[in-house]
Amino acid sequence: MTLEHASESSREAGWQALGMLYHNFFSGLILSLSSREGHDVVGDWSFNLFRRQHHEKFLSSFDKLGLTGLPHAVAAARYHFLSNRIGGVEVEYVEESETKAWIRFPHPRWIYMGTAICGIPDTVGQGYVRGWYGHNGVSLENPNLGFVCTSQDTHAGHGFSGYFMEYDHELSADERARFVDGEIMPQFDPDRAPTLDSNIWTKARLDKARRNYAMEYIRNGLTELIPMIGADRTCAVGNITAQLIGRQFYPGVMEILGLDSTDRSLSAFSRFMTAMAVAHDDEVVISHDGSGMTITQTGWRLTRGMADLSPVIFDVWNALWEGCLCAHDRMRRLAVVKRPAHAGDSVIWTIT
Numbered sequence: 016m017t018l019e020h021a022s023e024s025s026r027e028a029g030w031q032a033l034g035m036l037y038h039n040f041f042s043g044l045i046l047s048l049s050s051r052e053g054h055d056v057v058g059d060w061s062f063n064l065f066r067r068q069h070h071e072k073f074l075s076s077f078d079k080l081g082l083t084g085l086p087h088a089v090a091a092a093r094y095h096f097l098s099n100r101i102g103g104v105e106v107e108y109v110e111e112s113e114t115k116a117w118i119r120f121p122h123p124r125w126i127y128m129g130t131a132i133c134g135i136p137d138t139v140g141q142g143y144v145r146g147w148y149g150h151n152g153v154s155l156e157n158p159n160l161g162f163v164c165t166s167q168d169t170h171a172g173h174g175f176s177g178y179f180m181e182y183d184h185e186l187s188a189d190e191r192a193r194f195v196d197g198e199i200m201p202q203f204d205p206d207r208a209p210t211l212d213s214n215i216w217t218k219a220r221l222d223k224a225r226r227n228y229a230m231e232y233i234r235n236g237l238t239e240l241i242p243m244i245g246a247d248r249t250c251a252v253g254n255i256t257a258q259l260i261g262r263q264f265y266p267g268v269m270e271i272l273g274l275d276s277t278d279r280s281l282s283a284f285s286r287f288m289t290a291m292a293v294a295h296d297d298e299v300v301i302s303h304d305g306s307g308m309t310i311t312q313t314g315w316r317l318t319r320g321m322a323d324l325s326p327v328i329f330d331v332w333n334a335l336w337e338g339c340l341c342a343h344d345r346m347r348r349l350a351v352v353k354r355p356a357h358a359g360d361s362v363i364w365t366i367t
Contacts, residue, residue, distance in 0.1 A: 025290070028273060029291070033295065035229075036335070038229040039260050041233055043256045046134050049139070058138025061139045061142025062143070065146035069151075086114065087155050088116050088178075089179075093108065096208065107203035109200055109203060115179070119173065119176035120174050122174050127168070135169050152186065158185040161180055163198070164195070234321065234328070257337075258337060259338065281303065288301065291336075295316040296314070297314035306367075307366055310364045314358070314360075315355045329354055349365075
């Protein structure tokens with residue numbers, strides 16, 4: 016089955032379901048790294064991940080978001096406001112002047128699902144502030160531009176907030192991202208905030224973008240983790256996380272898809288795997304053979320555009336579907352018959 020054969024409503028439901036699954040996978044990975052590898056490791060990983068995301072996304076989106084030519088503090092703040100709105104993240108914006116513009120992410124925070132926020136160390140937020148926000152001036156070739164974090168989301172403060180500021184002097188590396196207390200962002204007025212063009216950013220496009228948003232954190236997160244803790248530890252931590260997320264969120268994904276999570280038949284699981292492949296924009300063919308089933312998926316969208324693909328990425332990703340199958344029917348097993356070598360390759364599973 017391909018995306019073209021799916022109805023508009025089923026496509027949008029698939030994107031929403033897949034986005035939710037990857038989103039929780041990302042929150043779970045942060046918690047797993049924190050508890051299994053330590054606060055310093057997860058903080059360094061957060062820095063590396065968000066620096067990688069910054070290089071991939073920041074400047075390349077300027078024209079698309081209408082930011083070219085704006086004062087740099089304003090452009091930087093608007094970028095985070097608009098891009099996070101596209102990603103489905105609640106965010107606020109206040110432009111105080113051409114050289115000072117605020118953003119605030121109120122609770123509940125998108126990045127930490129549900130009660131997960133209670134287990135997140137401060138090093139994670141400090142890592143992404145330094146990795147992304149503190150690098151905006153460097154990317155814009157403006158040595159006077161920095162970011163001041165005035166509230167961290169893991170504290171009982173005002174969510175995650177701060178402002179981009181263009182100073183009248185060049186900043187040192189340590190001054191590009193600072194943490195201060197006692198400053199509060201002015202009240203947000205939605206009527207004065209920048210907006211997305213609804214003719215361009217339709218509901219369907221936003222659903223698909225939000226799927227991509229969550230997927231990119233997993234793809235880049237695993238890629239950055241391997242050189243930090245090694246392939247074996249990445250596989251071990253990633254595998255247990257993916258397995259648990261698949262088990263925990265399979266019923267919720269089925270509900271979004273409009274499928275019956277109490278139906279334990281192979282046919283029901285084939286409908287789930289078909290919906291997930293289509294939501295990835297991959298093709299899938301499923302054949303039943305006696306008491307088993309073969310799933311052939313062509314394309315592996317999670318890794319699209321990646322070079323030097325580590326086999327660990329597939330091992331961890333595959334564990335997500337193993338977890339889903341366990342939640343569906345704990346007596347069944349998902350076996351890999353063919354592993355993909357690249358993003359456009361095929362993967363073949365059997366269920367026995």
